[in-house]
Amino acid sequence: MDVLSDTMAALRTGRPYSAFAERRGRWRTDIGPYAGAGFHIVLRGTCRLIPREGGGPVELAAGDAVFLPHGTAHALAGESPAPTVLLCGAFRLDRSRAHPMLGDFPEVIHLPARPGRNSALNATITLFGDELQAPGPGTDAALPALLELLLVYLMRAWYEERTARRTTTGWCGALADPAVGAALRALHAEPSKPWTVAGLAARAGLSRAAFARRFTALVGRPPLTYLTWWRLTLAARILRESDAPLAAVAQRIGYTSQFAFAHAFKRAYGISAGRYRQERHDDHEHLGAWEMTTITAGPAAL
Structure with a gap:
């Protein structure tokens, strides 16, 4: 990916x-x-x-x-x-x-x-x-x-x-780093997979502790925190660009239930997924x- x-x-x-x-x-x-x-x-x-x-x-x-x-x-x-x-x-x-x-x-x-x-x-x-x-x-x-x-x-x-x-800091460093880059590609390729730190560390070819430290230092957040963030960011994109039912959005990004997804989305964005979708559709009708x-x-x- x-x-x-x-x-x-x-x-x-x-x-x-x-x-x-x-x-x-x-x-x-x-x-x-x-x-x-x-x-x-x-x-x-x-x-x-x-x-x-x-x-x-x-x-x-x-x-x-x-x-x-x-x-x-x-x-x-x-x-x-x-x-x-x-x-x-x-x-x-x-x-x-x-x-x-x-x-x-x-x-x-x-x-x-x-x-x-x-x-x-x-x-x-x-x-x-x-x-x-x-x-x-x-x-x-x-x-x-x-x-x-x-x-x-x-x-x-x-x-x-x-x-x-x-330049080896920040995201340039993360993408260029063989271990962290491999983990990021795996997360982005299969965001719905039930990833664990141990599983990502195996992809990266590092021990669990060494991988977690390296990932956090370069990406700026721990591996599973980034995974949650990316899943919800991907969900927001799906909501903006499609009319897919919320249950389908939840399944696509790895949530086992629509309720769990709705709760996580509202906690992250401050509004419900349905309201987010409507507001973004309205935004596209206006120029800044x-x-x-x-x-x-x-x-x-x-």
Whole structure:
């Protein structure tokens, strides 16, 4: 099981949004905090990203991508007679039970264009820009698929750069660690299985005590605590994306009864599973303030 893909799928909620923008001369746009992750890609020209709190300006050139995994408030600004062409967008994330992987991300991730680096990301950016600048038959189907690919490649680029620098803490370390990575893949592949610490330790090839210490140190919570957390996170995704009966949801994630699942879900989320499903369906009918100002307004906003 690809744990990174599994995690991203569970975090994502609602529709992604994107817009193509062109500005020239002296300009600035302030963008408020957003309950998701945003990105900006410079297709042509230059500009700078200015975080609202902490950190200095980030100078952006053609081909650069900047990813804001926490929806941090920021500004974009430029000053040039030549046009600056931007691709901007956002992914909605379920922040009610944020994955510990998000804690590894800085507020701003700058991925500068470099020959021979991040080739898949660069190819996706090119395709995305082409579709937005010259829509054709099938564009409405292509854009959502390209947005999903873009999120994958933004996160993969960050992950690969951390791995190349031999970063061994947090989730980069957990996924790269042979023992803990094997246990995580097993949990994600079969979340409904009645796992025990001893069973996971056997998968990892460690003693029970050594495995528990290593897993907790890298993942940030004990193995069975993580399993419970992941099961309920997966349940929330199923509730958002389907009309499956609660009994079926409970069985799919490893609960022996609907009552036990309902109790665990309400304890974790503060509301019943049925109410959670209804509220998330209602949420999808509305755009957030960030989307309204940055996406719907399109080029005029930037």
